[in-house]
Amino acid sequence: MFNQNQIEEKWQQIWENNQLFQQSADSTSVKDKLYLLFAFAYPSGSGLHVGHVESKTALDILARYYRMKGKDVFFPVGWDAFGLPAENYAIKTGIHPKVTTKDAIITFRRQIKRIGISYDWANELATNHPEYYKWTQWIFIQMFNKGLAYQKNGMVNWCPQDQTVLANEQVVEGRCERCDSQVVQKELKQWYYKITQYQEELITGLDQVDWPEATKAQQLNWIGKKTGIEITYKIADTDKTVTCFTTRPDTNFGATFVVIAPEHQFAKEVAKNNTTVADYLDAASKKTELDRQQEGKTKTGAFTGFYAINQLTNKKMPIWVSDFVLGGFGTGAVVGVPAHDVRDFEFSQFVNSQSDNKADDAENADSRIEVIRVVVGSDGDTSEITKVEQVQEETGTMINSDFLNGLDIHEATQKIMDYLEEQGMGKRVTTYRLRDWLISRQRYWGTPIPIVYDPEGNPHPVKQEYLPWELPTDVDFKPTGESPLKSSKEFIERTHKYVSQVHADLIAEKGWDSSGEGWTPEFDTMDTFVDSSWYFLRYVDSRNKDVFADVSQLKAWLPVDLYMIGPEHIVLHLLYSRFFTKFLRDEGYLHFDEPFMKMRHQGMILGPDNRKMSKSKGNVINPDEIIEKFGADTLRVYEMFMGPLEADKPWDIRAVIGVYKFLQRVYSMVSEKDLAEFSQQEKTKTEQKLHQLIAKATDDIPKLKFNTSIAFMMEFMNVWQDESKKYSKTLSSEDKIKFIKVLAPFAPFMAEELFEMVTGQTSDSDDYNGVHITVWPEFDPNKAQSDTVMIPVQINGKVRAQLSVSAETASDQQVVLNQAIALPELKKYLEGKEIKKKIYVAGKIISLVV
RNA sequence: GCCGAGGUGGCGGAAUUGGUAGACGCGUGGGUCUCAAAAACCCAUGAGGCUUAAAUCUCGUGCGGGUUCGAUUCCCGCCCUCGGCACCA
Numbered sequence: 055m056f057n058q059n060q061i062e063e064k065w066q067q068i069w070e071n072n073q074l075f076q077q078s079a080d081s082t083s084v085k086d087k088l089y090l091l092f093a094f095a096y097p098s099g100s101g102l103h104v105g106h107v108e109s110k111t112a113l114d115i116l117a118r119y120y121r122m123k124g125k126d127v128f129f130p131v132g133w134d135a136f137g138l139p140a141e142n143y144a145i146k147t148g149i150h151p152k153v154t155t156k157d158a159i160i161t162f163r164r165q166i167k168r169i170g171i172s173y174d175w176a177n178e179l180a181t182n183h184p185e186y187y188k189w190t191q192w193i194f195i196q197m198f199n200k201g202l203a204y205q206k207n208g209m210v211n212w213c214p215q216d217q218t219v220l221a222n223e224q225v226v227e228g229r230c231e232r233c234d235s236q237v238v239q240k241e242l243k244q245w246y247y248k249i250t251q252y253q254e255e256l257i258t259g260l261d262q263v264d265w266p267e268a269t270k271a272q273q274l275n276w277i278g279k280k281t282g283i284e285i286t287y288k289i290a291d292t293d294k295t296v297t298c299f300t301t302r303p304d305t306n307f308g309a310t311f312v313v314i315a316p317e318h319q320f321a322k323e324v325a326k327n328n329t330t331v332a333d334y335l336d337a338a339s340k341k342t343e344l345d346r347q348q349e350g351k352t353k354t355g356a357f358t359g360f361y362a363i364n365q366l367t368n369k370k371m372p373i374w375v376s377d378f379v380l381g382g383f384g385t386g387a388v389v390g391v392p393a394h395d396v397r398d399f400e401f402s403q404f405v406n407s408q409s410d411n412k413a414d415d416a417e418n419a420d421s422r423i424e425v426i427r428v429v430v431g432s433d434g435d436t437s438e439i440t441k442v443e444q445v446q447e448e449t450g451t452m453i454n455s456d457f458l459n460g461l462d463i464h465e466a467t468q469k470i471m472d473y474l475e476e477q478g479m480g481k482r483v484t485t486y487r488l489r490d491w492l493i494s495r496q497r498y499w500g501t502p503i504p505i506v507y508d509p510e511g512n513p514h515p516v517k518q519e520y521l522p523w524e525l526p527t528d529v530d531f532k533p534t535g536e537s538p539l540k541s542s543k544e545f546i547e548r549t550h551k552y553v554s555q556v557h558a559d560l561i562a563e564k565g566w567d568s569s570g571e572g573w574t575p576e577f578d579t580m581d582t583f584v585d586s587s588w589y590f591l592r593y594v595d596s597r598n599k600d601v602f603a604d605v606s607q608l609k610a611w612l613p614v615d616l617y618m619i620g621p622e623h624i625v626l627h628l629l630y631s632r633f634f635t636k637f638l639r640d641e642g643y644l645h646f647d648e649p650f651m652k653m654r655h656q657g658m659i660l661g662p663d664n665r666k667m668s669k670s671k672g673n674v675i676n677p678d679e680i681i682e683k684f685g686a687d688t689l690r691v692y693e694m695f696m697g698p699l700e701a702d703k704p705w706d707i708r709a710v711i712g713v714y715k716f717l718q719r720v721y722s723m724v725s726e727k728d729l730a731e732f733s734q735q736e737k738t739k740t741e742q743k744l745h746q747l748i749a750k751a752t753d754d755i756p757k758l759k760f761n762t763s764i765a766f767m768m769e770f771m772n773v774w775q776d777e778s779k780k781y782s783k784t785l786s787s788e789d790k791i792k793f794i795k796v797l798a799p800f801a802p803f804m805a806e807e808l809f810e811m812v813t814g815q816t817s818d819s820d821d822y823n824g825v826h827i828t829v830w831p832e833f834d835p836n837k838a839q840s841d842t843v844m845i846p847v848q849i850n851g852k853v854r855a856q857l858s859v860s861a862e863t864a865s866d867q868q869v870v871l872n873q874a875i876a877l878p879e880l881k882k883y884l885e886g887k888e889i890k891k892k893i894y895v896a897g898k899i900i901s902l903v904v
Numbered sequence: 905g906c907c908g909a910g911g912u913g914g915c916g917g918a919a920u921u922g923g924u925a926g927a928c929g930c931g932u933g934g935g936u937c938u939c940a941a942a943a944a945c946c947c948a949u950g951a952g953g954c955u956u957a958a959a960u961c962u963c964g965u966g967c968g969g970g971u972u973c974g975a976u977u978c979c980c981g982c983c984c985u986c987g988g989c990a991c992c993a
Contacts, residue, residue, distance in 0.1 A: 267909095268987085299992095384992075621988095697916060703916065706916065761918085765918075849973095903974095
């Protein structure tokens with residue numbers, strides 16, 4: 055028995071005093087770099103949780119392993135320190151976010167050191183530090199100068215609880231991703247980053263990176279590229295046209311109506327003289343997101359009284375207005391093919407039932423919608439389509455479509471697109487679902503947008519010499535629906551002073567007040583996702599005062615080799631960071647296209663009840679308590695042993711104890727001093743297992759398969775212990791050290807303690823070299839192999855015997871097969887039968903067919 | 905509906921260029937030690953049949969087929985669970 059906590063504190067101190075892991079960032083000596091990155095952490099008041107421990111430990115194992123393999127490892131740490139939780143806490147308690155954030159960081163730091171994460175603390179950073187956000191602002195200005203940061207008036211997502219706008223990516227099923235409130239639409243002038251500028255490269259760039267396929271698919275899904283065609287139809291009895299976007303022009307012979315969104319220009323024009331349409335537009339504009347959801351898929355609409363002409367059939371297609379068509383997608387107008395689109399069919403049913411009810415209503419008489427089948431599916435059904443189940447969407451062959459008849463729908467799509475383009479009726483187009491990134495937030499605790507407005511309301515970026523454009527401190531951050539920065543006197547005075555110096559010429563020219571009166575700063579702050587979109591660049595040179603990072607440092611370390619981050623960031627941070635990287639590359643600052651070459655997601659650690667941990671469910675495991683009872687090594691090894699890194703796994707306290715006992719056994723076996731060494735003969739079996747372990751760990755660690763490495767360490771311990779008992783002897787110090795080295799990345803404290811003990815060096819001496827800066831052991835294939843091999847023998851696919859052969863004869867097919875057939879236990883299966891087939895897979899299996 | 909991931913003992917999981925399914929750990933049962941308990945250690949542990957026992961057989965990786973000497977792994981058709989997107993034309 056020994057005191058785990060005591061040795062852990064001892065080594066934590068020694069590592070820190072010697073700055074063991076902090077010589078990494080100097081670019082001049084880098085030969086074989088490895089940049090390991092852990093997802094930027096938000097320093098929440100509740101401290102480190104067991105999920106953090108899992109992914110940090112995984113990266114730490116890699117960091118320690120690769121250092122032992124001789125790589126130059128860069129493993130930095132920092133804090134995503136701006137954000138809503140600290141501000142909301144401040145609103146409740148009156149304690150400034152700066153204070154709570156600082157306290158939280160101190161707690162995190164202590165906890166991270168306690169679990170032995172070998173971060174390079176020399177480059178630690180926090181996004182709320184002015185020397186950091188100075189460069190967040192600088193990037194904003196570069197974007198502004200290139201027209202990629204711009205202001206736009208429009209409908210935005212507004213969270214009434216958090217009193218701020220949100221990006222599309224932060225709205226999940228109509229709710230705020232942070233506080234789960236129902237999001238409402240508001241018309242506001244806001245700042246956007248033009249991420250759509252890079253939409254095509256955000257797709258193609260995914261081919262360069264080693265990311266989980268599912269993650270790539272999800273990003274592609276979010277970007278939502280679609281190719282189709284815009285078809286322009288003449289509107290009868292006018293000189294106007296309506297342009298519709300469709301991906302299925304093959305069905306155009308069956309197009310019998312047009313629907314436009316309430317926001318469509320033509321709808322607005324019609325509404326001037328048509329009260330039905332005007333009323334409909336009015337009602338639609340008042341609908342909230344919630345109303346729409348409750349309404350479900352029930353169709354509504356109003357007839358405009360106009361008709362579009364389908365050039366293919368010369369049929370008059372009634373033009374309707376309906377809110378199932380979205381103003382923001384495609385052209386805001388859709389051509390309806392009720393026979394081959396479920397929504398169109400539902401709309402036709404709505405229209406026809408309505409006009410049935412008002413048969414004598416002249417206005418609606420000609421607005422009925424015809425359903426024409428133009429595709430026949432695999433069932434061969436060519437009957438009239440009267441039920442929604444008959445609507446054929448995905449596959450089939452064309453009918454009733456003139457020159458398309460008989461073609462597969464996909465061929466027909468290409469042919470009709472060619473035709474429409476030739477005739478000047480349409481144009482192939484590509485659409486994307488991705489929208490520009492709304493970055494304004496009406497909140498206090500964020501990076502100020504470095505813009506001042508002149509008395510005419512024109513924006514002027516703050517000059518670089520005046521950055522950081524600091525966040526004022528004399529602010530009342532209680533939410534009022536307006537930006538809290540408006541309450542700062544200092545901020546406005548600062549702005550006046552600034553413009554009177556910087557814009558003196560303009561002020562004189564315009565005859566404005568020379569004191570700067572009339573100018574205002576931008577009161578909104580930036581979305582915190584802006585802060586985290588480039589932090590991995592700053593890490594490599596985080597104290598630089600002249601540039602966001604020096605070119606030599608960037609060249610030495612980037613791109614990131616492995617990024618460990620939760621799957622919840624796929625459409626937010628991971629997309630935004632890629633966008634920033636491509637922008638800064640185009641500006642000439644970066645030498646690479648993609649920031650994160652390899653990425654893996656950690657799974658979630660669930661409570662013992664198999665549910666997501668949460669305070670309200672009372673199933674939260676506190677890592678501090680586990681460390682207190684069993685030590686940090688146990689916590690680390692247990693979390694790595696739970697299962698595959700990417701899987702969700704429930705906590706099991708009994709299994710923690712199992713790992714604890716394993717480590718206790720390790721300690722007592724390695725520290726055993728009274729036993730003599732095995733003889734050469736006696737140690738064969740243990741040595742064989744030891745070299746198999748080295749091979750296994752060397753193979754598994756780079757693949758992040760830590761659970762199987764640990765399982766094999768346990769197997770090794772079992773063999774060693776059995777053999778030790780059998781002979782009352784044990785392994786040599788030399789062999790013990792090999793095992794300690796394999797253990798070191800997983801249980802760094804215990805390994806260091808045992809290393810000191812076995813080598814006889816002491817940590818007080820100046821030239822002490824710990825296990826973590828030694829060289830990873832080489833495995834010897836000869837020692838890993840045993841002299842005899844057991845080969846299973848199958849008869850008709852069932853294992854009936856085991857054949858023991860020497861390692862040399864195992865490669866001789868003829869000898870092995872003859873020996874196998876001669877096995878006495880196979881007599882009853884083979885006697886009197888002819889062996890039809892003999893198969894031998896060298897060293898693996900013998901298969902006989904009778 | 906579309907896209908993606910997955911389904912293996914009582915539990916977490918291992919094994920996939922097709923080659924002994926269930927490594928390792930937990931749990932459970934039995935035992936040693938003890939006045940007793942805990943700890944520690946030892947043995948057993950997928951299900952079922954036959955048997956005093958040994959031996960041995962059958963079934964078994966979500967379901968149904970197929971390819972193969974041999975399938976958790978490959979192919980075809982389904983079912984279920986989880987994650988993402990969704991009135992996106």
